[in-house]
Amino acid sequence: MASQNVRIIMNGVTGRMGYRQHLLRSILSIRDEGGVELPDGGRLQVEPVLVGRSADKLAELADRHGIAEWTVDVDEALADQSAPIYFDALVTSERKKSLLKAITAGKAIYTEKPIAQTVGEGVEIARAADAAGVLNGVVHDKLYLPGLLKLRRLVDAGYFGRILSVRGEFGYWVFEGDLIAAQRPSWNYRAEDGGGMVLDMYCHWNYVLENILGRVRSVTTRAVTHIPQRWDEKGEPYEATADDAAYGIFELEGGIIAQINSSWAVRVHRDELVEFQVDGTDGSAVAGLFGCKVQSRVQTPKPVWNPDLPTDEVFRDQWADVPDNEEFANGFRAQWEEFLLDWHAGRPHRHDLWSGVRGLQLVDAALESSQAGRTVDVAAIA
Incomplete structure (x- = not known):
């Protein structure tokens, strides 16, 4: 001892x-x-x-x-x-x-x-x-957070059956800095200083996807700069040269299709700043960084599309929370x-570090995809 x-x-x-x-x-x-x-x-x-x-x-x-x-x-x-x-x-x-x-x-x-x-x-x-x-x-901090630990638990238990798809939504409104001070540093929005949504967040998405669902095999992405001018920490205007949003489709090993929207120019209408919905033949889950909800095949309701009548189902109430069952550290x-x-x-x-390299591979492939307007394969490097 x-x-x-x-x-x-x-x-x-x-x-x-x-x-x-x-x-x-x-x-x-x-x-x-x-x-x-x-x-x-x-x-x-x-x-x-x-x-x-x-x-x-x-x-x-x-x-x-x-x-x-x-x-x-x-x-x-x-x-x-x-x-x-x-x-x-x-x-x-x-x-x-x-x-x-x-x-x-x-x-x-x-x-x-x-x-x-x-x-x-x-x-x-x-x-x-x-x-x-x-x-x-x-x-790889997000892998250690309660919501994604619960999601990994579901995957390991075979809860989903055959996993079909993933939908991810990440982001929030980062203030431009003129009327209200920005809550992120200005270098994040200058490409020459290493800023950009793809470079920042696709490294995260790569390790989340490969460690929970499977490695990325190809990517289609559109990266954009929605807000072309921002104001820095001194209140001075500057040109935003880095992408502040990216809309991606990823094909994973096993044929799983993932779609992830990432934006610093979006207003939040979800329970957490990032959420992933995983759909499988036997059940689905929606995981954030802290919470995780599930709906199994036998508990799936049967909604009917009728544009002539308002929907009377409260769809969020039809999901069940995954219990903690353990204490989660920061x-x-x-x-x-x-x-x-x-x-x-x-x-x-x-x-x-090779995991970090794979994240950069996804970044490069996504930026190439955005520039060329096509799907780009992600080669296995390590």
Whole structure:
């Protein structure tokens, strides 16, 4: 029952997602609860080392949360042999350079996605990690959330029979920034800074689809920029050069057809910001990030189309909730704990850099599809 400490270099956690989900709700939460429990009953305690560009922001974060170390010198942090893990939450355009540095330094790698801006860059990073023999993982947070864990439970139990199709709806209205401040950073809407709906969200859709239903074999997508002008954090107008919506059809292995609409220019009329409906011969389910409802074959009503009479059925009431049956941790923290246990055991992490490469493959195929106006096959790369 031996306990152990591990120091983790965390680069980019002054940003919204890096701070809230990775630092505050994952690593600091683990630290404050005494570390990750090991199989032998011991504990693996975590100690973050903050890295970033702003000394003022880092100093304030460290003081607020009782963090002993921070630096604006990433090379200095990577040279520290007592910190074996490197985490990256930088903007996408900076990720390749920082990941390759960390791999060269012999660090275990855990990174946000997209892991790079292109498939070629992603392959370079994954091959470098393989050659160096370092443990590596990519954030797949949505797989660890209650709604999709329940959906995976249904798939594993054979609930659906033969799965036919998937329909996904994601998005919300991101304010332009003129009348009301935008709730997403402005770089998300500049292609030159690594922004764009396809690059951001298709990496998510790839790992959700391949880990729950099957790998993507082909894609047809139309990517568009609905809002051509936005206002940045300083209130200055700028041209939105990145796509802010994407409408995709994906063919999965086994002949399953998935349709996913992704938009930052849509007003929400659903229970959650993202929902997936899976239909099969024996039943259907609608899963969000937290809830999951089902309707089996024997419970399926028989609506009749009659345009002359108003519909008197309340269709949402005809579905049943899938019970929790267990306690669900924060999805980001749950994967952090899995990654740390893999590091401690010296075994590979199941969501590795090659998974990140496959996400980029889907991105490239979707953008090619949008530009060419045709279906594009997604080749198996790893």
